[in-house]
Amino acid sequence: MEKKAEYTHSFYLTAGEAGAQSTMPLTLLVQRVIEVATEHANALNIGYATLASHGVAWVLSKISVEMQRYPAINEQYSLTTWIESYNRRFCDRCFALTGSDGVTIGHIRTVWTAIDVRRRCMADLTEFERDTFPLSERPCPVEKTPRLPALPDNASAQQYTFRYCDIDFNRHVNSVRYLAMVLNHWTMDHFDNNTIRHIDICYHRECYFGETVQLRVATRDRVSDCEIARDGTRAVGVRIIWAPRVQKC
């Protein structure tokens, strides 16, 4: 199979997949990003099956999403991905999201790391052939995911315990479920009036079935800093930049 530096998958947003504002939910967008990254890695022979045979698995480490708008119900959209750079620890992978009119409506920047499944630590990617990582020169306008500063003491706090449907094949909490947990902090009214223009997520530590974590949120102007912490140590950091939702007439 030819190892292409860019890979594109086209989708169609069905009504049942849409969120309360009749557009693509951010959770589904992140799910699609993971799916398309996996498909491209599989095509490059650095996917699930190859890594699993070495006891290694890809894990999403950072993601930044910047959207001009989200696909609407019944809209055809496509996600194109490419590898920007890599070293023996990390792989930087970018994405462009194109709407049905052919206009790019968002970009996504991700960092992936490989973990040793049994020892639950970072794996070394040098043993995988270097020429299986074809790079693309295509620019991605999203800046590298920044590290979230410590939250102020007056940040709000809620508890959550991870259950069966939060867990993925790596036996840790699914990347998308942390995001859902953060988004569930806000009211429907807030989402009716605001949209997420930009989000940064840093996955620092794995969480497991049955663990209870604390979600802390501090909002100033249009920026919400959020942290999921276990025993006082940050597991996931999230920064959301909100924009007013333009109401249709």
Place this chain on the structure above:
Amino acid sequence: MEKKAEYTHSFYLTAGEAGAQSTMPLTLLVQRVIEVATEHANALNIGYATLASHGVAWVLSKISVEMQRYPAINEQYSLTTWIESYNRRFCDRCFALTGSDGVTIGHIRTVWTAIDVRRRCMADLTEFERDTFPLSERPCPVEKTPRLPALPDNASAQQYTFRYCDIDFNRHVNSVRYLAMVLNHWTMDHFDNNTIRHIDICYHRECYFGETVQLRVATRDRVSDCEIARDGTRAVGVRIIWAPRVQKC
């Protein structure tokens, strides 16, 4: 476009979509069922767009799933759907799920109803052209979804409040989120040792953002009866039939 009585969509189970047991989660299966039903309805011109222009939307009313096995990571599978019967209130739609070896590994039976989006009551489908519902003679071995009996007084009880990510474009709780709420009742150990051979779900009443419901579960032998109730009235009834999970050597 030709109105075909059967519609098939092929998928590929990526690693990131798999559950903790490295197979297709039941929540994803129900999501795919809804997606494929929507695509077929769209192709028949009785989909989201057509109904929305009449202020009407399809809602899943009942679903029964019977599985011999679930697709594995990196397995290609396909879902075929057909309309078995309909009247002015309901549409009975069935599905066959085929694994990568071409063998049918499960069947699904669903009942759909149309709701008047503004008045939140059942809509009448007679105004939609009858010839847009081509029927198939293909048999579906899954029996009609039974009504769950009242739960015993000693059933377990837990509370849950619906949040933003639980809500869909119809502005009520997403069919799949009720199921996740039910499945989250059990431990990881239970799912490592048991698989769902059969499930029946009846959606009786809509739930909305911010509502707090009670999940009650009563298990006897290999059958778990579950109820999601709001103010003592059943919103969703679920019966699960478990089978021991066959461990791989």
